[in-house]
Amino acid sequence: MNKPILIGITGGSGSGKSTIANEIFESFGGEKIVMMQQDAYYKDQSHLSMEERVKTNYDHPKAFDNTLLVEHLKTLSKGESIEKPIYDFTIHTRSRETVPVEPKEIIIVEGILILEDKRIRDLLDIKVYVDTDADVRIIRRLLRDMEERGRTIDSVVNQYLTVVRPMHFQFTEPTKRFADIIIPEGGHNKVAIDILVTKMKDILN
Numbered sequence: 001m002n003k004p005i006l007i008g009i010t011g012g013s014g015s016g017k018s019t020i021a022n023e024i025f026e027s028f029g030g031e032k033i034v035m036m037q038q039d040a041y042y043k044d045q046s047h048l049s050m051e052e053r054v055k056t057n058y059d060h061p062k063a064f065d066n067t068l069l070v071e072h073l074k075t076l077s078k079g080e081s082i083e084k085p086i087y088d089f090t091i092h093t094r095s096r097e098t099v100p101v102e103p104k105e106i107i108i109v110e111g112i113l114i115l116e117d118k119r120i121r122d123l124l125d126i127k128v129y130v131d132t133d134a135d136v137r138i139i140r141r142l143l144r145d146m147e148e149r150g151r152t153i154d155s156v157v158n159q160y161l162t163v164v165r166p167m168h169f170q171f172t173e174p175t176k177r178f179a180d181i182i183i184p185e186g187g188h189n190k191v192a193i194d195i196l197v198t199k200m201k202d203i204l205n
Helices: 017-027 064-075 134-148 154-178 192-203
Strands: 005-011 033-037 083-090 093-101 106-110 126-131 181-184
Touching: 005 017, 005 134, 005 154, 005 192, 017 033, 017 126, 033 064, 064 083, 064 106, 083 126, 126 154, 126 192, 134 154, 181 192
Parallel strands: 005 106, 005 126, 033 106, 126 181
Antiparallel strands: 083 093
16 A cells, blocks of 8 residues: 555634544545544543543643554554544543554544644645634534533533633644645535545545
8 A cells, every 4th residue: 555645634623623524534435534533642541530630631732642643643654553542531531442443545633733743744744724713613612512521511611711712822723834725614615625635636646
């Protein structure tokens, strides 16, 4: 297998990164694509008490085990399989289970801080920043955290104002300067997604 194309998709929480990644996945029928979520690579916290775990700042670069993510991306690029971790947000630590991932022609890496780490940036062939208004992002995050992570409205809003918003301005938004492509309006921007898919097909051919 030839060296795969690595596509990095980043942007604020709730910006539409996953929607774009899924649109690309569907465009290729899923057969040629591996999806790698940075969220799966939060550091293991099993050595900490639950009281300490709940204080985790998930929007800070230090929350991620990027060393393992880089190692796995390099392994996939060499045509070898990996065991991707699973992070359980209900217990604030990594699950004992993993997901086997086989190498494919396209690797999509998606997460809020993938362009913040130079080691990850240097592996990416195309870097995408999804730029979506803050009010849209907070509503999406509110719905997601309540439905998928069992959170209350008060806890989500409090975390957004005290952690997510300041971390976004400090760490995520500045990485826009590293992007090759900036997509406004997230997954609703069909023209931008079509252009990106066309470029990827050109590279593959």
